[in-house]
Amino acid sequence: MSLRKNLAVVVAGLLVVVVAAQPLYVVALTLFDYGHQPGGAYATMQTKDTTRFPASDPDELSAATARAARPPNANVSYDTVVRVPEGDWRTALAASGLRAAADAIVLYGDAPVPGAGNGSSAARTASTVELSGGNSAAIAARIATRGNTSDEVSPNNVVLVGNESPEWALPAAAWSAYSGDPILYVDRNGVPDATRQAIAELNATHAYVLAPPRLVGRDALSALDTEWTRVAGSTPQDHAVEIAKFRDESRDFGWGIDDRDKVGYYNTMLVNPDRPEHAVASTNLQWGKAGPVLLVHDDGTLPAITENFLWRTQSGWFSTPAEGPFNHVFVLGSLDDVSWVSQTRSDYAVEVTPYRLQGAGMSPLDALSAVWAAFSLLGATFVYTHSRHRIPEMGDWTKLVWPLFTLLLGPIGLGFYWFAYRSRETVERDGRKHVVRPYWLQAASATAMGVGFAASTMVAVAFLLTYFGMPLVVFDGPLFALGSSMVLTMAIVYVVALLVSWQVFHVPMFEESMGLDRGAATRQSLLAVVVSMTSVSVGMMTMMWVLMMLNLPMMPGDDNVLWFGVMVFSTLVGFLIAWPVNGLLVRRNVKPGGAL
């Protein structure tokens, strides 16, 4: 092989390196850039879409949430103060329903009521209920039937949870506190009498069992005198998500927060499953900003199931991000209970995002780009290997063209490769083999040659400029736009791609494949490259401008796979425009259309 051909092979290899780098970089970001807590001094631990109450002690935390919901002097009052014991999660959890049923704030131990110091009117007029530990089923039943106002009109639901393993029971706190549906306890082996009596006294016609079968078995539930529905997940974290999703419209039960609804304002409470007291403290927030409890792992890290739920319920804006809806996450406990990375990843997940399929996380447009990128890589791999082993008589240059072409145009590139060679006759003319192709395919093959070399160089240069920063020059006067980063980038991309495509690829290719001397090859290939590449560029750069600057609400950067999507879509448009132009070049014998 000649020196120039070696150079062309090396450059083609580099083009593959750079063009394929972007989607793989995004994969690497996804896998290895999960997030870590930056050090340094902080002035706040509140973020744009999360609020943290950073107390771990139940007294302090319940005081903080009660105050946050009903701050003194805010003209918000409450009727009841419920004091729950710290060492007995069952009693405390059962008190959740009083939040709604008795318009209560729920406090642990001696936690101060909001505005205690300045004698706010709410603090003075509220009555106090002190709960102490004991038989959990009996206490829950007593709380449930306290001041029972069964009206025979609204559906009387009860919430049943197991009296073991608080991490499975605590998501019930949020719903009970929001709706007032009382929490009652069930044993592993049966329904305690107290629970049964409470159901009868409440005239409850339906029980929602928020526990998995291994905590509350089917046999145990057979003793119930009422209909029941089980809602449960496979882990405590999944369980919390299932409860957040569940909705029984007929009986007005459950949050029903799922991805179907893009217009709801959703709040969630992020709680450590080891801290049932934190779930109880979060019930105070149900007055004001209501929402289900979600769980992190015991060590404070964010489970995939929880994060995925936040992504699924992310809201999207139509015409301006100011329109909402806005989701909010309350984080309960210290940085050890729920880590900073859990809080900030949640913050990132729930931020309102452009409805039109962009923004944080993987949007449908991103997914399309990613699938295309996978097709591109696998397709290029296939074409490279297939051409070398199944069509060994193919020319060295076309063996470079088709993988590069497929690398950009993915399934479409693969399709044209197939058409260009599958069941095609070859004839020998002037001592060279040619493939017999219909005219449209000759034009397409000639275009592929231009796109394969020129467009891949353009995409590679554009990526390097995006990654290392595009140039920008500030001019005054009417020609200021010439200094804009996109214009300069396009100019650099055009010039570099023209030179590379011409000097590195087309001159030696024309010398070899058309039997021309250096001078003639240089002249004839310049014409071919300028005409072909300009027509590709017209389509490509127009699309890049339209998509990047006008159409997409946010310009995708090097860390977004949509960047690759924009590039391949632009290349596709460039290909379509250059196709008829290359048809002319083939007809005038400037470019070969039957190159083997």
Place this chain on the structure above:
Amino acid sequence: MTDQSRREFLRDLATVPALAGLGGAALSVDSNLFAGGGGEESGGPATADVDEWTATTMTTRLAGENVYETAAAYCQSVYTAINEHTRPGAVTLVNDSVLEAALPGVGMIHHPIDGAVLLTRQDELPRATRDEIERAHPEGVGMDGNVQVYLIGGERYIGESVRREVESMGMSVRRIPGDDPVRVAANVDQYVSSMHGNHEDEVIVASLDAPRRAVPIQSWNAHGGDGFLWVDGDSIPAETAEQLEARYDYAYMYLLGDEDAISSEVSRDLGAYGHVTRVPDAGDPYSISAAWAGYKDIGRNQGWWFGEWARNIGWGLADPGHNFIFANPDDWRTAIPASVESHRGKHGPMLAVRRDELPTPVENYLRKFFDPTDAAPYDRKYNHGWIAGPPETISRDVQAEVHGILEGGGPP
């Protein structure tokens, strides 16, 4: 298949994936993706002060020990900087003593820069600002050579010593020059327009005779990225005229002041560059902030047979389910960096309040439109408010009142 041809086949099969993997790996190494978290770093969010008024369900107070820390708090709330996606593009430094020179810098918050505004002294980079640049570690603005820190104004506003210190932190810096506020605003406008290859036709025109009225309104540009220029009360400076002239076709100008602040002669003369509108209730920062939050101007900006763009300026909020930045224009150094909350997260307008009072126009606006209503079973249109600065800037009573209004009395 012989052994040799099998070897060749496998080699060819691996070629493209190997080259691709090489590229991806090179970028990942270049971006330190494999370096991990680098172990425990000192400090962290646990160092933040929390008191019982830091957060209510309806409000979040963002404040530090001094104005520099308070500006850093806004930046921390928006750019958590735990990974590539949560870092700002750049941080914009503005002078801490001349409002008129600092305010145009708010226009740099919007995309494609995507960053926060922090404060600096003319001759010294405050400790809190330096720490925050390090924590946020801007990823660089791709549309301008990966610039990480902007300096707004000439050396009169931010000295070379500050530039050298920022550069010594390994940051790539660009200065937007200008030796007077008019020039600074014009240069910011020209710089942002160069990025877009286009001047935004909608321009907010503020008066050097009444700069505080522009404080709450300029947060719109953190959200919307339109133009911002200064006029004198009774004349149009040449630099401002030049920028208006540079608009393609018409400029659409929104005046932040009544006749006392921007004379009717100036208003008439501005008409030479396009359409002039006085923003209503422009007599003081409080009334204009409420008016602007409800204001929306739509209609023709540009249109050809293949496309059309509306003017689309102003928040136009008049239903519950929105968010507001409550800021005190008397303490503008805590107010203008809070504009970043208009840009990301909950995207709301800035409402001007006094230290001890929710001004009547603001209160009326909130009470009239933002009483939260149930949208569906178990769904309400929730509001939220940012309290910008410490209780010395906005008192706890004002925060409590705001909470009560935004809460709307709670569910039955």
